[in-house]
Amino acid sequence: MKFYPETYLPIECYRNAVTIGGRESLVFNNRNASDESLKALDNLASALINRHRHIKTMSVKEYKNYLSYIMLLPALVLGCHGQYLYKRDSFSIAKPLFSSSEWSVVDWASQQRLFWQPKGLYSSMIKMTCKVCPKYAPLMLQYIDYLIRKTHFFDRATRMRAFQLPENFASNTVDFANAAKRLARSDAS
Amino acid sequence: MRNEIGITNIHMAQNLLRDMLFRFLNNPRTRPNQNSYWDQNREKLRQAFPQDLRGFGDCSKTWRGIAQTISSAFSAFGKYVNEQDISEGRKVIIPAWQAKVAKSDEITNTELFKSLMSCWNSDLHNFALGFYVHGSLASRDYTAYSDCDTMIFLKSSSAQSMNDLIQLRNILIPT
Numbered sequence: 001m002k003f004y005p006e007t008y009l010p011i012e013c014y015r016n017a018v019t020i021g022g023r024e025s026l027v028f029n030n031r032n033a034s035d036e037s038l039k040a041l042d043n044l045a046s047a048l049i050n051r052h053r054h055i056k057t058m059s060v061k062e063y064k065n066y067l068s069y070i071m072l073l074p075a076l077v078l079g080c081h082g083q084y085l086y087k088r089d090s091f092s093i094a095k096p097l098f099s100s101s102e103w104s105v106v107d108w109a110s111q112q113r114l115f116w117q118p119k120g121l122y123s124s125m126i127k128m129t130c131k132v133c134p135k136y137a138p139l140m141l142q143y144i145d146y147l148i149r150k151t152h153f154f155d156r157a158t159r160m161r162a163f164q165l166p167e168n169f170a171s172n173t174v175d176f177a178n179a180a181k182r183l184a185r186s187d188a189s
Numbered sequence: 190m191r192n193e194i195g196i197t198n199i200h201m202a203q204n205l206l207r208d209m210l211f212r213f214l215n216n217p218r219t220r221p222n223q224n225s226y227w228d229q230n231r232e233k234l235r236q237a238f239p240q241d242l243r244g245f246g247d248c249s250k251t252w253r254g255i256a257q258t259i260s261s262a263f264s265a266f267g268k269y270v271n272e273q274d275i276s277e278g279r280k281v282i283i284p285a286w287q288a289k290v291a292k293s294d295e296i297t298n299t300e301l302f303k304s305l306m307s308c309w310n311s312d313l314h315n316f317a318l319g320f321y322v323h324g325s326l327a328s329r330d331y332t333a334y335s336d337c338d339t340m341i342f343l344k345s346s347s348a349q350s351m352n353d354l355i356q357l358r359n360i361l362i363p364t
Contacts, residue, residue: 021313
Protein backbone atom coordinates (compact mmCIF):
# COMPACT_ATOMS: atom_id res chain seq x y z
CA MET A 1 0.00 0.00 0.00
CA LYS A 2 2.07 2.87 -1.30
CA PHE A 3 1.29 6.44 -0.22
CA TYR A 4 -1.02 5.33 2.61
CA PRO A 5 -2.33 7.97 5.05
CA GLU A 6 -3.10 6.52 8.48
CA THR A 7 -6.07 8.86 8.80
CA TYR A 8 -7.95 6.30 6.67
CA LEU A 9 -7.38 3.51 9.17
CA PRO A 10 -4.39 3.19 11.51
CA ILE A 11 -2.07 0.31 10.68
CA GLU A 12 -2.57 -0.97 14.22
CA CYS A 13 -6.17 -1.75 13.25
CA TYR A 14 -4.94 -4.19 10.61
CA ARG A 15 -2.89 -6.01 13.24
CA ASN A 16 -6.22 -6.81 14.95
CA ALA A 17 -8.04 -7.60 11.71
CA VAL A 18 -8.84 -10.90 10.00
CA THR A 19 -8.57 -11.81 6.33
CA ILE A 20 -11.71 -13.00 4.59
CA GLY A 21 -9.87 -13.62 1.33
CA GLY A 22 -6.76 -12.56 -0.54
CA ARG A 23 -3.38 -11.49 0.80
CA GLU A 24 -2.64 -12.19 4.45
CA SER A 25 0.49 -10.06 4.33
CA LEU A 26 0.41 -6.34 3.49
CA VAL A 27 3.20 -3.75 3.31
CA PHE A 28 2.23 -0.17 4.08
CA ASN A 29 4.34 2.77 2.90
CA ASN A 30 2.84 5.70 4.79
CA ARG A 31 2.75 9.29 3.73
CA ASN A 32 2.58 12.31 6.00
CA ALA A 33 -1.01 12.97 7.05
CA SER A 34 -0.55 15.44 9.93
CA ASP A 35 -2.62 18.20 8.30
CA GLU A 36 -5.47 15.79 7.61
CA SER A 37 -5.35 14.42 11.15
CA LEU A 38 -5.77 17.91 12.56
CA LYS A 39 -8.58 18.68 10.14
CA ALA A 40 -10.39 15.45 11.00
CA LEU A 41 -10.09 16.19 14.70
CA ASP A 42 -11.36 19.76 14.29
CA ASN A 43 -14.35 18.56 12.29
CA LEU A 44 -15.23 15.90 14.85
CA ALA A 45 -14.78 18.22 17.83
CA SER A 46 -16.96 20.86 16.15
CA ALA A 47 -19.63 18.23 15.44
CA LEU A 48 -19.64 17.27 19.13
CA ILE A 49 -20.02 20.89 20.21
CA ASN A 50 -22.71 21.73 17.65
CA ARG A 51 -24.88 18.64 18.15
CA HIS A 52 -24.88 18.02 21.90
CA ARG A 53 -27.98 20.18 22.37
CA HIS A 54 -29.97 17.86 20.08
CA ILE A 55 -28.97 14.59 21.72
CA LYS A 56 -32.42 13.85 23.12
CA THR A 57 -34.11 14.21 19.74
CA MET A 58 -31.50 12.41 17.63
CA SER A 59 -32.49 9.44 15.51
CA VAL A 60 -30.95 6.10 16.44
CA LYS A 61 -28.35 6.41 13.70
CA GLU A 62 -27.41 9.95 14.66
CA TYR A 63 -27.16 8.95 18.30
CA LYS A 64 -24.93 5.98 17.48
CA ASN A 65 -22.71 8.21 15.34
CA TYR A 66 -22.53 10.76 18.15
CA LEU A 67 -21.31 8.12 20.60
CA SER A 68 -18.75 6.96 18.02
CA TYR A 69 -17.48 10.53 17.61
CA ILE A 70 -16.90 10.82 21.36
CA MET A 71 -15.01 7.53 21.51
CA LEU A 72 -12.92 8.30 18.43
CA LEU A 73 -11.70 11.71 19.60
CA PRO A 74 -8.95 10.39 21.98
CA ALA A 75 -7.44 8.34 19.13
CA LEU A 76 -7.49 11.40 16.87
CA VAL A 77 -5.70 13.52 19.49
CA LEU A 78 -2.91 10.94 19.58
CA GLY A 79 -2.97 10.69 15.78
CA CYS A 80 -2.20 14.41 15.53
CA HIS A 81 1.07 13.61 17.31
CA GLY A 82 1.89 10.75 14.97
CA GLN A 83 0.61 8.04 17.34
CA TYR A 84 -2.00 6.20 15.28
CA LEU A 85 -3.51 3.59 17.60
CA TYR A 86 -6.34 1.11 17.71
CA LYS A 87 -9.28 3.02 19.20
CA ARG A 88 -9.58 0.68 22.19
CA ASP A 89 -5.88 1.11 23.04
CA SER A 90 -6.02 4.89 22.77
CA PHE A 91 -8.21 5.30 25.86
CA SER A 92 -5.61 4.40 28.48
CA ILE A 93 -2.96 6.61 26.85
CA ALA A 94 -5.21 9.62 26.24
CA LYS A 95 -7.11 9.55 29.54
CA PRO A 96 -4.36 11.23 31.65
CA LEU A 97 -4.29 14.13 29.18
CA PHE A 98 -7.86 15.12 30.04
CA SER A 99 -9.40 16.28 33.31
CA SER A 100 -11.78 13.85 35.04
CA SER A 101 -14.82 15.96 34.16
CA GLU A 102 -13.79 16.09 30.50
CA TRP A 103 -13.16 12.33 30.42
CA SER A 104 -16.53 11.61 32.06
CA VAL A 105 -18.06 12.09 28.59
CA VAL A 106 -15.98 9.17 27.23
CA ASP A 107 -16.94 7.00 30.21
CA TRP A 108 -20.60 7.78 29.61
CA ALA A 109 -20.34 6.95 25.88
CA SER A 110 -18.58 3.64 26.67
CA GLN A 111 -21.37 2.81 29.12
CA GLN A 112 -24.04 3.56 26.50
CA ARG A 113 -22.22 1.23 24.10
CA LEU A 114 -22.40 -1.59 26.64
CA PHE A 115 -26.08 -0.95 27.38
CA TRP A 116 -27.11 -1.00 23.72
CA GLN A 117 -30.09 -3.30 23.42
CA PRO A 118 -29.42 -6.23 21.08
CA LYS A 119 -33.01 -7.39 20.83
CA GLY A 120 -34.91 -4.13 20.92
CA LEU A 121 -37.68 -3.16 18.59
CA TYR A 122 -35.29 -1.13 16.45
CA SER A 123 -32.95 -4.09 15.87
CA SER A 124 -35.94 -6.19 14.82
CA MET A 125 -37.03 -3.51 12.37
CA ILE A 126 -33.56 -3.40 10.80
CA LYS A 127 -33.37 -7.19 10.45
CA MET A 128 -36.86 -7.47 8.97
CA THR A 129 -36.34 -4.62 6.50
CA CYS A 130 -33.01 -6.04 5.29
CA LYS A 131 -34.49 -9.50 4.90
CA VAL A 132 -37.70 -8.51 3.12
CA CYS A 133 -36.33 -5.77 0.90
CA PRO A 134 -32.51 -5.63 0.78
CA LYS A 135 -32.39 -3.32 -2.23
CA TYR A 136 -34.38 -0.50 -0.63
CA ALA A 137 -33.39 -1.22 2.99
CA PRO A 138 -31.06 1.80 3.37
CA LEU A 139 -33.74 4.16 2.09
CA MET A 140 -36.47 2.58 4.21
CA LEU A 141 -34.31 2.62 7.33
CA GLN A 142 -33.55 6.29 6.75
CA TYR A 143 -37.31 6.96 6.72
CA ILE A 144 -37.85 4.82 9.83
CA ASP A 145 -35.13 6.87 11.55
CA TYR A 146 -36.92 10.04 10.50
CA LEU A 147 -40.21 8.80 11.97
CA ILE A 148 -38.55 7.77 15.23
CA ARG A 149 -37.07 11.22 15.58
CA LYS A 150 -40.36 12.95 14.79
CA THR A 151 -42.41 10.85 17.20
CA HIS A 152 -39.84 10.75 20.02
CA PHE A 153 -40.11 6.98 19.88
CA PHE A 154 -36.40 6.59 20.47
CA ASP A 155 -36.28 5.42 24.09
CA ARG A 156 -39.07 2.90 23.75
CA ALA A 157 -37.69 1.50 20.50
CA THR A 158 -34.08 1.10 21.50
CA ARG A 159 -33.54 0.96 25.21
CA MET A 160 -35.01 -0.69 28.25
CA ARG A 161 -33.13 1.57 30.62
CA ALA A 162 -34.20 5.14 31.21
CA PHE A 163 -32.27 7.60 29.10
CA GLN A 164 -30.55 9.93 31.51
CA LEU A 165 -27.78 12.27 30.61
CA PRO A 166 -25.09 12.65 33.27
CA GLU A 167 -24.84 15.82 35.27
CA ASN A 168 -23.16 18.70 33.42
CA PHE A 169 -23.18 16.67 30.20
CA ALA A 170 -23.43 19.76 27.98
CA SER A 171 -20.58 21.70 29.55
CA ASN A 172 -18.40 18.58 29.92
CA THR A 173 -18.90 17.73 26.24
CA VAL A 174 -17.89 21.23 25.13
CA ASP A 175 -14.88 21.15 27.49
CA PHE A 176 -13.89 17.69 26.24
CA ALA A 177 -14.03 18.75 22.58
CA ASN A 178 -12.13 21.99 23.23
CA ALA A 179 -9.51 20.12 25.27
CA ALA A 180 -9.04 17.70 22.37
CA LYS A 181 -8.46 20.60 19.97
CA ARG A 182 -5.98 22.16 22.38
CA LEU A 183 -4.12 18.89 23.03
CA ALA A 184 -3.86 18.16 19.32
CA ARG A 185 -1.93 21.40 18.85
CA SER A 186 0.21 21.16 22.01
CA ASP A 187 3.73 19.78 22.14
CA ALA A 188 3.32 18.21 25.59
CA SER A 189 1.14 15.25 24.66
CA MET B 190 9.32 13.56 -16.92
CA ARG B 191 7.69 13.78 -13.51
CA ASN B 192 4.69 16.05 -13.22
CA GLU B 193 4.87 18.37 -10.25
CA ILE B 194 1.88 19.42 -8.22
CA GLY B 195 1.78 20.60 -4.63
CA ILE B 196 1.66 18.19 -1.70
CA THR B 197 -1.67 19.61 -0.56
CA ASN B 198 -3.09 19.02 -4.01
CA ILE B 199 -1.98 15.39 -4.26
CA HIS B 200 -3.29 14.65 -0.75
CA MET B 201 -6.55 16.41 -1.55
CA ALA B 202 -6.86 14.50 -4.81
CA GLN B 203 -6.26 11.18 -3.04
CA ASN B 204 -8.94 11.93 -0.44
CA LEU B 205 -11.34 13.10 -3.10
CA LEU B 206 -10.79 9.97 -5.20
CA ARG B 207 -11.32 7.76 -2.17
CA ASP B 208 -14.58 9.55 -1.37
CA MET B 209 -15.80 9.30 -4.97
CA LEU B 210 -14.89 5.62 -5.19
CA PHE B 211 -16.59 4.95 -1.86
CA ARG B 212 -19.82 6.61 -3.00
CA PHE B 213 -19.69 4.90 -6.35
CA LEU B 214 -19.24 1.42 -4.89
CA ASN B 215 -21.17 1.64 -1.63
CA ASN B 216 -24.06 4.02 -1.78
CA PRO B 217 -27.16 2.62 -3.51
CA ARG B 218 -28.92 5.97 -3.12
CA THR B 219 -26.33 7.84 -5.17
CA ARG B 220 -27.69 8.85 -8.58
CA PRO B 221 -25.42 10.03 -11.37
CA ASN B 222 -27.68 12.95 -12.28
CA GLN B 223 -29.09 13.63 -8.83
CA ASN B 224 -26.85 16.52 -7.85
CA SER B 225 -23.68 18.29 -8.79
CA TYR B 226 -21.46 16.23 -6.48
CA TRP B 227 -19.82 14.44 -9.38
CA ASP B 228 -19.46 17.57 -11.54
CA GLN B 229 -17.95 19.58 -8.71
CA ASN B 230 -15.44 16.89 -7.81
CA ARG B 231 -14.47 16.29 -11.41
CA GLU B 232 -13.61 19.98 -11.62
CA LYS B 233 -11.51 19.70 -8.46
CA LEU B 234 -9.63 16.77 -10.01
CA ARG B 235 -9.06 18.80 -13.16
CA GLN B 236 -7.47 21.48 -11.01
CA ALA B 237 -5.34 18.93 -9.14
CA PHE B 238 -4.18 17.21 -12.34
CA PRO B 239 -4.19 20.04 -14.91
CA GLN B 240 -2.08 18.11 -17.43
CA ASP B 241 -4.47 15.15 -17.59
CA LEU B 242 -7.73 16.90 -18.42
CA ARG B 243 -8.63 14.91 -21.46
CA GLY B 244 -8.63 11.56 -19.73
CA PHE B 245 -11.09 12.46 -17.03
CA GLY B 246 -14.30 11.84 -18.86
CA ASP B 247 -16.80 14.46 -19.89
CA CYS B 248 -20.01 12.88 -18.82
CA SER B 249 -21.07 12.67 -15.18
CA LYS B 250 -24.70 11.90 -15.96
CA THR B 251 -24.21 8.16 -16.36
CA TRP B 252 -22.50 5.49 -14.29
CA ARG B 253 -20.11 4.82 -17.17
CA GLY B 254 -19.12 8.49 -17.25
CA ILE B 255 -18.47 8.53 -13.53
CA ALA B 256 -16.53 5.26 -13.73
CA GLN B 257 -14.46 6.77 -16.55
CA THR B 258 -13.68 9.85 -14.44
CA ILE B 259 -12.60 7.78 -11.44
CA SER B 260 -10.57 5.26 -13.42
CA SER B 261 -8.80 7.99 -15.44
CA ALA B 262 -7.93 9.90 -12.28
CA PHE B 263 -6.49 6.75 -10.69
CA SER B 264 -4.39 6.19 -13.82
CA ALA B 265 -3.00 9.72 -13.59
CA PHE B 266 -2.48 9.64 -9.83
CA GLY B 267 0.64 7.48 -9.82
CA LYS B 268 2.55 10.01 -11.94
CA TYR B 269 2.25 12.64 -9.23
CA VAL B 270 3.30 10.64 -6.19
CA ASN B 271 6.58 11.92 -4.82
CA GLU B 272 8.79 9.08 -3.54
CA GLN B 273 10.28 11.43 -0.92
CA ASP B 274 6.86 11.77 0.70
CA ILE B 275 6.69 8.02 1.42
CA SER B 276 8.04 6.29 4.53
CA GLU B 277 9.71 2.88 4.75
CA GLY B 278 7.40 -0.09 4.42
CA ARG B 279 5.76 -1.70 7.46
CA LYS B 280 4.68 -5.27 7.03
CA VAL B 281 1.49 -6.47 8.67
CA ILE B 282 0.33 -10.07 8.85
CA ILE B 283 -3.44 -10.43 8.96
CA PRO B 284 -4.54 -13.96 9.88
CA ALA B 285 -7.34 -15.72 8.06
CA TRP B 286 -10.68 -15.55 9.85
CA GLN B 287 -10.84 -19.33 10.10
CA ALA B 288 -7.79 -19.28 12.35
CA LYS B 289 -8.98 -16.52 14.63
CA VAL B 290 -12.76 -16.41 14.67
CA ALA B 291 -14.05 -19.78 13.59
CA LYS B 292 -12.84 -21.45 16.78
CA SER B 293 -15.33 -19.41 18.75
CA ASP B 294 -18.76 -20.77 19.47
CA GLU B 295 -20.69 -17.77 18.15
CA ILE B 296 -22.66 -19.35 15.34
CA THR B 297 -24.13 -16.07 14.09
CA ASN B 298 -20.72 -14.56 13.51
CA THR B 299 -19.45 -17.71 11.86
CA GLU B 300 -22.41 -17.46 9.48
CA LEU B 301 -21.62 -13.81 8.84
CA PHE B 302 -17.99 -14.57 8.02
CA LYS B 303 -19.04 -17.43 5.77
CA SER B 304 -21.34 -15.13 3.79
CA LEU B 305 -18.54 -12.56 3.42
CA MET B 306 -16.21 -15.30 2.24
CA SER B 307 -18.80 -16.44 -0.26
CA CYS B 308 -18.88 -12.88 -1.67
CA TRP B 309 -15.08 -12.94 -1.97
CA ASN B 310 -14.97 -16.34 -3.64
CA SER B 311 -17.77 -15.71 -6.10
CA ASP B 312 -16.69 -12.43 -7.72
CA LEU B 313 -14.72 -10.05 -5.55
CA HIS B 314 -11.38 -11.87 -5.79
CA ASN B 315 -11.12 -10.92 -9.47
CA PHE B 316 -10.90 -7.22 -8.63
CA ALA B 317 -9.37 -6.99 -5.15
CA LEU B 318 -6.07 -7.77 -3.43
CA GLY B 319 -7.73 -8.58 -0.16
CA PHE B 320 -10.93 -8.43 1.85
CA TYR B 321 -10.64 -7.79 5.61
CA VAL B 322 -12.80 -7.41 8.71
CA HIS B 323 -11.40 -5.06 11.36
CA GLY B 324 -12.76 -3.50 14.53
CA SER B 325 -14.50 -5.19 17.40
CA LEU B 326 -15.88 -8.09 15.39
CA ALA B 327 -12.35 -9.14 14.39
CA SER B 328 -10.82 -8.57 17.82
CA ARG B 329 -13.86 -10.25 19.38
CA ASP B 330 -14.62 -7.52 21.92
CA TYR B 331 -17.91 -6.60 20.27
CA THR B 332 -21.20 -5.69 21.91
CA ALA B 333 -24.73 -5.31 20.56
CA TYR B 334 -23.68 -1.80 19.58
CA SER B 335 -20.94 -2.99 17.22
CA ASP B 336 -20.92 -2.70 13.44
CA CYS B 337 -19.27 -5.07 11.01
CA ASP B 338 -16.29 -3.01 9.76
CA THR B 339 -14.85 -4.22 6.48
CA MET B 340 -12.04 -3.06 4.20
CA ILE B 341 -11.35 -4.01 0.59
CA PHE B 342 -8.09 -3.18 -1.19
CA LEU B 343 -8.68 -3.01 -4.93
CA LYS B 344 -6.09 -4.03 -7.48
CA SER B 345 -4.57 -1.01 -9.25
CA SER B 346 -5.65 -2.48 -12.56
CA SER B 347 -9.28 -2.59 -11.39
CA ALA B 348 -9.26 0.97 -10.03
CA GLN B 349 -7.93 2.12 -13.40
CA SER B 350 -10.51 0.22 -15.46
CA MET B 351 -13.94 1.69 -16.16
CA ASN B 352 -15.45 -1.74 -16.88
CA ASP B 353 -14.05 -3.27 -13.68
CA LEU B 354 -15.45 -0.43 -11.57
CA ILE B 355 -18.92 -0.90 -13.07
CA GLN B 356 -18.78 -4.66 -12.46
CA LEU B 357 -17.63 -4.05 -8.89
CA ARG B 358 -20.56 -1.72 -8.26
CA ASN B 359 -22.93 -4.42 -9.43
CA ILE B 360 -21.31 -6.90 -7.03
CA LEU B 361 -21.23 -4.67 -3.96
CA ILE B 362 -24.66 -3.09 -4.25
CA PRO B 363 -27.49 -5.66 -4.14
CA THR B 364 -30.00 -5.47 -6.96
